[in-house]
Amino acid sequence: MKLGHIVGMAAVAALAVAPLAAQAQKRGGELRFAVSAEPPNYDCHANSSFAFIHPVRPHYNTLLKFDAAHYPKVKGDLAESWTISKDGLTYTFKLHKGVKFHDGSDFTSADVKASYERIYNPPQGVVSLRKGAYSDISSIETPDAHTVVFKLKAPNSAMLALFASPWDCIYSAEKLKQDPNFPQRNILGTGPFTFVEHAAGSHWVGKRFEGYFEKGKPYLDGFRAIFIRNTAARVNALQAGEVLAEFRGHSPADRDKLVESVGDKVNVHESPWACALVVTHNTEKKPFNDARVRRALSLAVDRWGGAQALSKIALVRHVGGVLRPGYDLAPSEQELVRYPGFGKDIEKARAEAKRLLKEAGVPNLKFKFTNRNVPMPYTPVGVFLIDQWRQIGVTAEHEQLETKLYQAALRSGNYEVGLDYNCDFMDEPNLQLQKYVSASKSTINYARYDDPKLDELFEKQVRAGTKEERIKYLRAFEQRVLEQAYTVPTIWWHRIVVTWKQLKGWHMSPSHYLNQDLTDVWLDQ
Amino acid sequence: MLRYTIHRLLLMIPTLAGVAVLVFIMLRMMPGDIVELRLLAEGGSVDPATIAAERARLGLDKSLWHQFWDWMGGLLTGDLGTSMWTGRPVVEEIASRLELSMQVAIMATVLATVLAIPLGTLAALYQNTWIDQIIRVFAIAGLAVPSFWLGMIFILVLLLSFNWIPPLTYTPIYVDPWQNLSQLIWPALAVGYRYSAVATRMTRSTVLEVLREDYIRTARAKGVWERLVVSRHAMRNAMLPVVTVIGLEFAFLIGGLVVTEQVFNLNGLGKLFVETVTRGDYTMVQALVMLIAGFFIFINFAVDLLYAALDPRIRYG
Numbered sequence: 103m104k105l106g107h108i109v110g111m112a113a114v115a116a117l118a119v120a121p122l123a124a125q126a127q128k129r130g131g132e133l134r135f136a137v138s139a140e141p142p143n144y145d146c147h148a149n150s151s152f153a154f155i156h157p158v159r160p161h162y163n164t165l166l167k168f169d170a171a172h173y174p175k176v177k178g179d180l181a182e183s184w185t186i187s188k189d190g191l192t193y194t195f196k197l198h199k200g201v202k203f204h205d206g207s208d209f210t211s212a213d214v215k216a217s218y219e220r221i222y223n224p225p226q227g228v229v230s231l232r233k234g235a236y237s238d239i240s241s242i243e244t245p246d247a248h249t250v251v252f253k254l255k256a257p258n259s260a261m262l263a264l265f266a267s268p269w270d271c272i273y274s275a276e277k278l279k280q281d282p283n284f285p286q287r288n289i290l291g292t293g294p295f296t297f298v299e300h301a302a303g304s305h306w307v308g309k310r311f312e313g314y315f316e317k318g319k320p321y322l323d324g325f326r327a328i329f330i331r332n333t334a335a336r337v338n339a340l341q342a343g344e345v346l347a348e349f350r351g352h353s354p355a356d357r358d359k360l361v362e363s364v365g366d367k368v369n370v371h372e373s374p375w376a377c378a379l380v381v382t383h384n385t386e387k388k389p390f391n392d393a394r395v396r397r398a399l400s401l402a403v404d405r406w407g408g409a410q411a412l413s414k415i416a417l418v419r420h421v422g423g424v425l426r427p428g429y430d431l432a433p434s435e436q437e438l439v440r441y442p443g444f445g446k447d448i449e450k451a452r453a454e455a456k457r458l459l460k461e462a463g464v465p466n467l468k469f470k471f472t473n474r475n476v477p478m479p480y481t482p483v484g485v486f487l488i489d490q491w492r493q494i495g496v497t498a499e500h501e502q503l504e505t506k507l508y509q510a511a512l513r514s515g516n517y518e519v520g521l522d523y524n525c526d527f528m529d530e531p532n533l534q535l536q537k538y539v540s541a542s543k544s545t546i547n548y549a550r551y552d553d554p555k556l557d558e559l560f561e562k563q564v565r566a567g568t569k570e571e572r573i574k575y576l577r578a579f580e581q582r583v584l585e586q587a588y589t590v591p592t593i594w595w596h597r598i599v600v601t602w603k604q605l606k607g608w609h610m611s612p613s614h615y616l617n618q619d620l621t622d623v624w625l626d627q
Numbered sequence: 628m629l630r631y632t633i634h635r636l637l638l639m640i641p642t643l644a645g646v647a648v649l650v651f652i653m654l655r656m657m658p659g660d661i662v663e664l665r666l667l668a669e670g671g672s673v674d675p676a677t678i679a680a681e682r683a684r685l686g687l688d689k690s691l692w693h694q695f696w697d698w699m700g701g702l703l704t705g706d707l708g709t710s711m712w713t714g715r716p717v718v719e720e721i722a723s724r725l726e727l728s729m730q731v732a733i734m735a736t737v738l739a740t741v742l743a744i745p746l747g748t749l750a751a752l753y754q755n756t757w758i759d760q761i762i763r764v765f766a767i768a769g770l771a772v773p774s775f776w777l778g779m780i781f782i783l784v785l786l787l788s789f790n791w792i793p794p795l796t797y798t799p800i801y802v803d804p805w806q807n808l809s810q811l812i813w814p815a816l817a818v819g820y821r822y823s824a825v826a827t828r829m830t831r832s833t834v835l836e837v838l839r840e841d842y843i844r845t846a847r848a849k850g851v852w853e854r855l856v857v858s859r860h861a862m863r864n865a866m867l868p869v870v871t872v873i874g875l876e877f878a879f880l881i882g883g884l885v886v887t888e889q890v891f892n893l894n895g896l897g898k899l900f901v902e903t904v905t906r907g908d909y910t911m912v913q914a915l916v917m918l919i920a921g922f923f924i925f926i927n928f929a930v931d932l933l934y935a936a937l938d939p940r941i942r943y944g
Contacts, residue, residue: 142665142712142713142714143713143714148666150666150667226680227680227684229666229677229680229681230677231666231673231677233674234674286714287714301723301796301797301894302713302715302719302720302723302724302894303723303724303894303898303899303902304723304796304797304894305795305796328795328796328892329894330795330892331889331892331898331902332889332890332892334779334890335782335889335890335891335892338782338786338792339792339795339892341786341790342786342790342791342792343790344792344794344795345795504659504905505664505905506658506659506660506661506663506664506905506906506907507658507659509659509660509663509664509667510658510659510660510663513663513667545673545674545675546667
């Protein structure tokens with residue numbers, strides 16, 4: 103992050119360009135898309151699944167949002183412009199005027215304040231899953247109805263991107279005052295679509311908000327999210343044109359099936375995905391408390407060969423470390439191959455792995471490998487890893503558990519080696535590296551270790567003043583993670599989304615949580 | 628008869644109470660935590676205090692005895708509680724799916740009955756002829772082919788031949804009969820075929836047995852038309868076991884079509900059952916089990932009453 107006086111003109115520039123671009127769009131039509139699961143409640147601050155984002159996000163705005171066509175650039179949503187003080191401790195947002203909630207009430211800076219206070223300091227009885235991410239906020243001021251000022255305790259390199267989180271829906275301060283849990287079962291936003299109906303287990307309907315502050319938008323008359331759990335049923339629905347998209351992602355086989363059957367009618371969007379499967383070792387159980395054993399298991403895995411082979415049958419494709427390959431803070435391939443477990447000479451790596459196991463006294467190691475019973479991509483990656491370990495004389499028994507049991511096993515430490523996942527709404531070390539900091543600081547560190555050196559490096563990269571400085575700390579962090587191998591990344595996911603050609607204005611990104619407000623989406627029919 | 632009816636109705640109470648206790652115990656024995664599952668659906672960091680607060684809100688921090696008495700107390704007052712996953716009243720969650728499940732069950736039952744009784748009777752009357760052989764092949768195929776597989780075949784044929792699949796969302800029949808039937812006829816056919824196979828074989832076997840009875844021989848000896856022999860003498864006596872089979876299959880259809888519902892994307896009770904068990908949504912699972920148990924008990928009772936209507940020799944009381 104550059105320190106200094108930064109004026110966010112992205113929103114202003116976008117608005118200036120918009121009228122020209124808008125001439126190509128057509129108004130009208132209802133977008134029907136499939137979602138493979140359903141939100142348990144309606145509160146953005148208390149949810150973490152794409153199953154929530156896809157139907158609910160179109161009803162809300164956030165302060166900033168990601169410019170999906172130019173990811174990871176950020177642009178204004180409710181914020182018209184913003185400035186960041188030189189010391190990185192003050193973020194001042196100027197808000198759009200004339201914004202209304204769906205019930206006709208005015209949106210003001212008080213709503214932003216109330217929403218963010220609910221996130222980082224939730225009242226009793228309110229669930230806020232991301233309060234830790236905003237713990238640097240010390241106060242929020244509202245000098246006038248269209249200005250909101252965030253004061254931080256310390257500079258945070260991720261702060262601007264965090265304000266673009268799709269989970270930071272802005273609620274009505276008035277409604278929150280009456281009932282802090284109002285958003286749990288009520289939808290009242292400023293977003294491009296108003297809430298029409300949620301038929302539990304069946305579908306979700308939204309219709310255009312005629313009072314939306316971006317004139318001429320949204321283009322769609324409405325949308326209908328249809329809940330289709332079964333993968334084959336979803337693919338059939340897409341093939342028949344009953345739905346025009348499923349925004350999470352398809353397997354390569356499903357993509358190929360769709361291309362074969364309706365290839366001339368669909369577009370295939372592909373992108374690296376900000377999700378990875380990671381092998382996590384329970385360091386409280388022998389011999390996984392020994393770094394040699396952990397490193398050996400990592401060295402045995404041919405990530406480069408595996409990525410190539412698995413990409414034909416599974417959602418994985420990219421070899422990367424703790425950060426997504428291709429992200430500008432991630433190491434280059436040249437840097438990556440120097441890390442243990444990421445070299446291209448697999449025979450040499452496996453010889454070293456065998457030596458380490460022998461030295462640790464467990465040359466014919468046997469253990470239970472705990473995995474989730476979700477076919478894509480957990481099962482194929484799990485089978486691949488077991489085979490890789492077999493190459494060094496290690497026998498792993500594949501235990502595939504249904505999600506609830508799998509989570510319980512990892513969280514309670516009732517496992518030996520597990521296949522965990524690390525997914526977030528954007529590429530951001532402050533979020534993605536939570537998996538690797540000490541267990542005393544991170545509730546998603548299932549390897550159950552404390553490593554003060556890693557914590558120190560993490561903190562340093564959070565507070566780094568420049569991008570170069572941040573990269574320096576990130577490389578050191580990654581080196582230590584991969585040497586200690588408490589939790590090691592395997593292969594990063596690859597996102598494939600098939601949409602019917604008449605669906606326009608939607609942009610692919612490495613995150614299935616972004617660009618789902620549908621403001622710019624239109625149907626060419 | 629009245630005494631019998633009251634007696635049977637009263638017997639339902641201890642049966643349902645036993646089911647309630649059993650389902651409560653079995654659910655609490657299952658590992659896993661619905662709160663962790665809901666809050667950590669796709670990773671992310673949640674502090675233990677938040678999880679503890681949610682568990683307390685759902686009453687999961689109370690002792691098992693306390694939870695049990697809350698559950699039983701709610702049952703007695705007809706309060707089935709709220710879903711631990713969605714927070715919506717259990718009754719609301721079930722009601723929105725019950726209509727669809729009932730309709731599929733009724734359609735499948737009607738189809739099965741309309742097919743099974745005539746076919747089974749014909750097979751019996753023309754035993755060991757080519758008519759009998761064809762009907763038996765039809766019935767055996769119905770037993771061998773899983774209904775969800777047949778459903779998948781229907782979908783594939785429709786998709787590949789007509790580039791069309793049945794509607795994905797439910798429309799009640801009184802709102803748009805065409806939309807409703809175009810969605811539900813296919814699962815009804817898929818399920819009804821298997822159902823009719825069971826009933827066809829049962830009908831054939833009971834009609835054959837009845838046709839060998841002395842009173843049938845007497846009726847024929849008296850010169851009664853064969854059509855009347857079958858319809859007036861044989862059928863009523865043969866129907867008792869068939870009614871049992873049809874009744875039990877109907878009860879099963881109410882919540883048992885898990886895979887078929889997935890194939891057709893039906894928002895029915897079977898799908899709800901699987902989802903709530905997977906999540907560990909105790910209140911929903913308990914309510915669903917009680918509903919299905921209640922259905923089975925009631926259907927059994929209705930079948931017994933139907934016995935009395937079909938066979939005057941059977942009297943209760």
